[in-house]
Amino acid sequence: MRKNKIERLKADGWKVGSAEDFLQLSDEEARLVALKLSLISAVKKSRIKRKLSQIDLAQRMKSSQSRIAKIEAGDPSVSLDLIVRALIASGATTRDIQVAFTTN
Amino acid sequence: MRKNKIERLKADGWKVGSAEDFLQLSDEEARLVALKLSLISAVKKSRIKRKLSQIDLAQRMKSSQSRIAKIEAGDPSVSLDLIVRALIASGATTRDIQVAFTTN
DNA sequence: GCAGTGTATGTCAGAAATGACATATTCGCA
DNA sequence: TGCGAATATGTCATTTCTGACATACACTGC
Structure with a gap:
């Protein structure tokens, strides 16, 4: 998908893969990752603070214990949506939540 | 999915659909929606401020003009991930971004 | 009028995320 | 030590999201 896109852009005469482009992209990606990590840490803190087990939290949000574990482990299969839902x-x-965004 | 889950929970003896539960869920859902709306508005503001067309922004984030339009229209098919990426x-x-989270 | 630029809407195949489940591991605590 | 509760990890069918495309609509200046 990504690759196809790049090929297409190249075919259309776009400069793809330049250093600036690469650095720009990775910077944006880095910001998103930092944000996620910050929110993940907030989820764990909030859950512990309220003395909820992962199972408790999973029930509250109609998810599953394994999903909560994955959220807190920073599993790449977890979306920002789910992290915020958990929060x-x-x-x-x-x-x-604001503080979580600030601490980042 | 949601329905199946509810049926299953009922079968397992869970109280599902009580007023508190309903209100609680809708409140959490409402908070998420409010957050999304706030971020969406920030995306549009930021894009306009920097004089970017939807096509420009789409190229920057390797997405498509129609996706950007859907983000700004609050289309339900758009994830929080994509909104924040666009932002x-x-x-x-x-x-x-912090301000967007605050204004909510 | 109508050309150009930007935005909106609908669709869809492919990709990614989800809940559920099984099972493993870790962590107190008696 | 061993037991139970909590957490971690792996897998997978189903659901949800995505980019891409076509096309419609809106607006501006000619």
Whole structure:
């Protein structure tokens, strides 16, 4: 998918894979990853603070224990959506979420 | 999926569909939606501020114009991941993102 | 009028994320 | 030590999201 896109862009005369482009992309990717990590850490903190087990939290948000474990382990298969859902379900306040975004 | 889950939970003896449960869920869902809306508005602001067309932004983040349009239209098929990606790619600063989270 | 530029909407095949499950591992605590 | 609870890891069918494309609509200046 990504590769096809790149091939197509190249065919269309785009400069693809230049150093600037690469660095730009990785920087944006890095920012997203940093954000996720920060939120993940907030999820764990919030869950522990409220003395919830992963099973408790999973039930609250109609997910499964293994998903919660994956969230907290930073598994790449976990979306930002699910992380934020977990954060909300864990009882984090709006302020807690803001702080998570700030600590990053 | 959701329905099956509910049936299963019922079969397992869970109380499902009680008023508290319903309100709780909708409240959490509402918070997520509010967050998304706030970020969506930030994407559009940031894009316009930097005088980028939807096509420009799409190229920056290797997406497509129609996806950007859907992001800004609040299309339900758009994930939080993509919204935040767009926000970052549009040139929003970390502070801009924090503010978006705050304004909600 | 109508050409150009930007945005919106619908569709779809392929990719990614999800819940569920089985099973393993870790961690107290008696 | 061993037992139970909590957490981690791997897999997979199904659901959801994605980029791409076509095409429609909106607006501006000619």
